[in-house]
Amino acid sequence: MIPSRPNRVLSPTVTSQLGLQNRVLRQLRSQGVQILATELRPDLTIVVDSAAGPALRRSASCITARRSAVGELISIWIDGVQVAWLEVAHARAG
Numbered sequence: 001m002i003p004s005r006p007n008r009v010l011s012p013t014v015t016s017q018l019g020l021q022n023r024v025l026r027q028l029r030s031q032g033v034q035i036l037a038t039e040l041r042p043d044l045t046i047v048v049d050s051a052a053g054p055a056l057r058r059s060a061s062c063i064t065a066r067r068s069a070v071g072e073l074i075s076i077w078i079d080g081v082q083v084a085w086l087e088v089a090h091a092r093a094g
Contacts, residue, residue, distance in 0.1 A: 014040070017040055017044055018040070020044065020079065020080060020081060021038060021040070021044050021046065021081055023079070024046060024078050024079055024081040024083070025038070025046060027078070028046065028048065028052075028078075028083070031052075031055070032052075033048050033049070033052040033055075033056070034048060034049035034051070034052065035047070035048055035049075036048060036049060043082050044080065044081045044082060045081070045082040045083075045084060046081060046082070046083050046084070047084050047085065048083060048084070048085045049085065050085045050086055050087055050088070052085065053074060053085050053087055056076055056083060056085070057074070057076075059076075060076035060077075062076065062077065063075075063076055064076070068086075070086065070088055070089075071086050071087050071088035071089050072086070072087045072089070073085075073086055074086070074087055
């Protein structure tokens with residue numbers, strides 16, 4: 001009989017994080033939010049389409065904005081998962 005070894009990739013911590021992230025993914029998808037990407041490290045993060053931004057802003061208790069060369073990276077937290085999107089500044093016609 002081969003002795004069993006703990007799975008180093010799917011440790012209990014990673015499995016728990018995946019479960020939490022999947023729960024938030026399902027919640028966002030049920031609201032019609034398009035998911036663009038997911039990350040586990042360094043934080044649990046879900047990147048969504050910017051079209052969902054206005055609705056997500058209204059439901060958030062805390063919003064973080066970080067300026068970049070192409071716009072603002074906006075993020076909120078839902079149940080311990082960071083949800084982020086890029087809001088691009090549109091040039092005004094003058």
